[in-house]
Amino acid sequence: MPPFSHDESPGMISLSTIRSLYRMLAPPAACLAVALPGPAAAAEQAYLEPSAFIAQAFPGTTAQVKLLWITPKIHAETVRILGHEPAQLRQKYWTDGEKSAWILDEIGKEDAITAGFVVKDGHIEQARVLIYRESRGGEIRYPAFVAQFEGAKLADGLYLDKQIDGISGATLSVNAMLRMSREALYFARTAAAK
Amino acid sequence: MTRAPLLSRLLRRWHRRIGLAAAGFFSILAITGLLLNHGDSFALDSLRVGTPWLMNWYGLKPAVPERGFAEDGLLFVAQGETWVLGGHSLKAGHGEPVGMVHAAGLVWIATNDEIDIFDAAGRPVDIIERDLLPGTPLRRIGSRNGQLLAIIGGDSFATSDGISWKRLARDESAAWSHPQALSVGEQQALAPFFAPTLPFQRIVADVHSGRIFGRYGILLVDGLAVALLLLAGSGVWIYLKNRGSRTRATKSAAIAKPPDLR
Structure with a gap:
C-alpha cells in the first residue's frame, strides 16, 4: 500500500504502535543530541599580565628591556621554526644579564596565544601561558603541561632536546607552544651571542 | 474499498503541498544551519564578503575618512x-x-x-x-x-x-x-x-533567520517554522494512521486464513 493511499480506513493507535514509533525515532534523536555542538568558550582569557610575568621572572631586580632586530639570517631561522613569517621585525626581551624573558605570540588555530618564557644558560627555566584567545585547547595553561618545558634546550635542527607530551583536543595549541618555546630558545641564544 | 474520511484526505493533500512548496526553503535553512553550526571549523567569521551589490543591499557604502x-x-x-x-x-x-x-x-x-x-x-x-x-x-x-x-x-x-x-x-x-x-x-x-565588508558568517545568519530580506524575511521564516510544525504534526498523524491500519489488516488476514487440517 502506498504511504499516502486514500483507500485505508481509520484505526485506533495501539501501544505497540507507540512503542515502534519510539524505537524508530530514538536512535536518530540520540545521535543528533551527541552531534550537536556545545557553546563556544570565551574568546580571550588573560591568566597573567605580561608585566606581572616579567616582575615574577626577575624578583627584586629591575630587568633591562633590549631589542633583537630580526635580521635576514634570524628571519630565515625563525621561518624554519614557525613555518611562517615572524609577526614583527624586532623582538623585545627583558634581561638582567644572567637570564632573559621573552613574551611571544603565536596562532594555534585562528587566534594568537601569548606565552612567556624565561631562558637561562640555554635552557627554559619557566614557561607560562599568559593570554589565551582560542575557543578550545586552553588546557595548555595547566602547570602539569607547561612544567614539561622546564630544562628544555635547543637541539640540532632547532628542535627541543626533550619530548613534550601533548593534550588530546588541544593539539594545535600544544604545537603553538612548542614553536614558541623553540623560538624563545633560539632568540635567547642569538641575543646572548651578540 | 473504503474512502478515507475528509479530514484524513485533506491532511494528506496539504502535507504533500506544504512539503513540496517548502522543500527549497527548508534546504536553504538546513544548509545555512550546518554552516552556522560549523562556522568555527570553516573560519567563516574571518572570511569577509565585500560584493558591491550585496553591500548595497545592506545599505553599506564606502566611507573614506576626510x-x-x-x-x-x-x-x-x-x-x-x-x-x-x-x-x-x-x-x-x-x-x-x-x-x-x-x-x-x-x-x-x-x-x-x-x-x-x-x-x-x-x-x-x-x-x-x-x-x-x-x-x-x-x-x-x-x-x-x-x-x-x-x-x-x-x-x-x-x-x-x-x-x-x-x-x-x-x-x-x-x-x-x-x-x-x-x-x-x-x-x-x-x-x-x-x-564595506561583512563577515560571511553574519550573511549566513541573516539568510538563515530571514533578516537579509528585512522584516518580511523574518515573517517568511516564521511562516516556514509554522509550516514545519504542521508538516511534523501531519506526518506523525499519517504515520500513526497507516500503522493502525496495517496492524488491523494483518490481524484480519490471520483470522481469515483457514486452518490447516491435514
Missing part, C-alpha cells in the same frame, strides 16, 4: 580597524590614532595607549605598549633630529627606539603631527581600502 596624517610623502589614514599607510593596509593597533611620524627610518603611529611601529612598506616592526611608555595617555607625537617626541599628559619625552625615553624641557620645539584634510583625488585612491 582627514589623515602626512609626512615625508607618506600618507596615513585610519578609520576603525582599517589603517592604511602609503597604499599598504596595516595591522590596526588599539584605539584612535593621534599622530603619525616618520623618524629614525621607521613610521610611528600613536594612539592614546600605545605606539605601533611599521617600516615604510607597512610591515609591523613592534608595538610599544603602555608598560614601556613613560605614561599615558599619549596626546601628540612629533619628531626632531630623527627622534620621536611625544606629549604624554602635560610632559614632553623623546626616544629613538621607543624603549628608552628622555624627558624634555617644555619649550623645545618639534614638528608635531596633526591631521590634515584629504584631497578628492586622495580620497578616491583610498576608496578600495574603505569599501
Whole structure:
C-alpha cells in the first residue's frame, strides 16, 4: 500500500504502535543530541599580565628591556621554526644579564596565544601561558603541561632536546607552544651571542 | 474499498503541498544551519564578503575618512580597524590614532595607549605598549633630529627606539603631527581600502533567520517554522494512521486464513 493511499480506513493507535514509533525515532534523536555542538568558550582569557610575568621572572631586580632586530639570517631561522613569517621585525626581551624573558605570540588555530618564557644558560627555566584567545585547547595553561618545558634546550635542527607530551583536543595549541618555546630558545641564544 | 474520511484526505493533500512548496526553503535553512553550526571549523567569521551589490543591499557604502596624517610623502589614514599607510593596509593597533611620524627610518603611529611601529612598506616592526611608555595617555607625537617626541599628559619625552625615553624641557620645539584634510583625488585612491565588508558568517545568519530580506524575511521564516510544525504534526498523524491500519489488516488476514487440517 502506498504511504499516502486514500483507500485505508481509520484505526485506533495501539501501544505497540507507540512503542515502534519510539524505537524508530530514538536512535536518530540520540545521535543528533551527541552531534550537536556545545557553546563556544570565551574568546580571550588573560591568566597573567605580561608585566606581572616579567616582575615574577626577575624578583627584586629591575630587568633591562633590549631589542633583537630580526635580521635576514634570524628571519630565515625563525621561518624554519614557525613555518611562517615572524609577526614583527624586532623582538623585545627583558634581561638582567644572567637570564632573559621573552613574551611571544603565536596562532594555534585562528587566534594568537601569548606565552612567556624565561631562558637561562640555554635552557627554559619557566614557561607560562599568559593570554589565551582560542575557543578550545586552553588546557595548555595547566602547570602539569607547561612544567614539561622546564630544562628544555635547543637541539640540532632547532628542535627541543626533550619530548613534550601533548593534550588530546588541544593539539594545535600544544604545537603553538612548542614553536614558541623553540623560538624563545633560539632568540635567547642569538641575543646572548651578540 | 473504503474512502478515507475528509479530514484524513485533506491532511494528506496539504502535507504533500506544504512539503513540496517548502522543500527549497527548508534546504536553504538546513544548509545555512550546518554552516552556522560549523562556522568555527570553516573560519567563516574571518572570511569577509565585500560584493558591491550585496553591500548595497545592506545599505553599506564606502566611507573614506576626510582627514589623515602626512609626512615625508607618506600618507596615513585610519578609520576603525582599517589603517592604511602609503597604499599598504596595516595591522590596526588599539584605539584612535593621534599622530603619525616618520623618524629614525621607521613610521610611528600613536594612539592614546600605545605606539605601533611599521617600516615604510607597512610591515609591523613592534608595538610599544603602555608598560614601556613613560605614561599615558599619549596626546601628540612629533619628531626632531630623527627622534620621536611625544606629549604624554602635560610632559614632553623623546626616544629613538621607543624603549628608552628622555624627558624634555617644555619649550623645545618639534614638528608635531596633526591631521590634515584629504584631497578628492586622495580620497578616491583610498576608496578600495574603505569599501564595506561583512563577515560571511553574519550573511549566513541573516539568510538563515530571514533578516537579509528585512522584516518580511523574518515573517517568511516564521511562516516556514509554522509550516514545519504542521508538516511534523501531519506526518506523525499519517504515520500513526497507516500503522493502525496495517496492524488491523494483518490481524484480519490471520483470522481469515483457514486452518490447516491435514
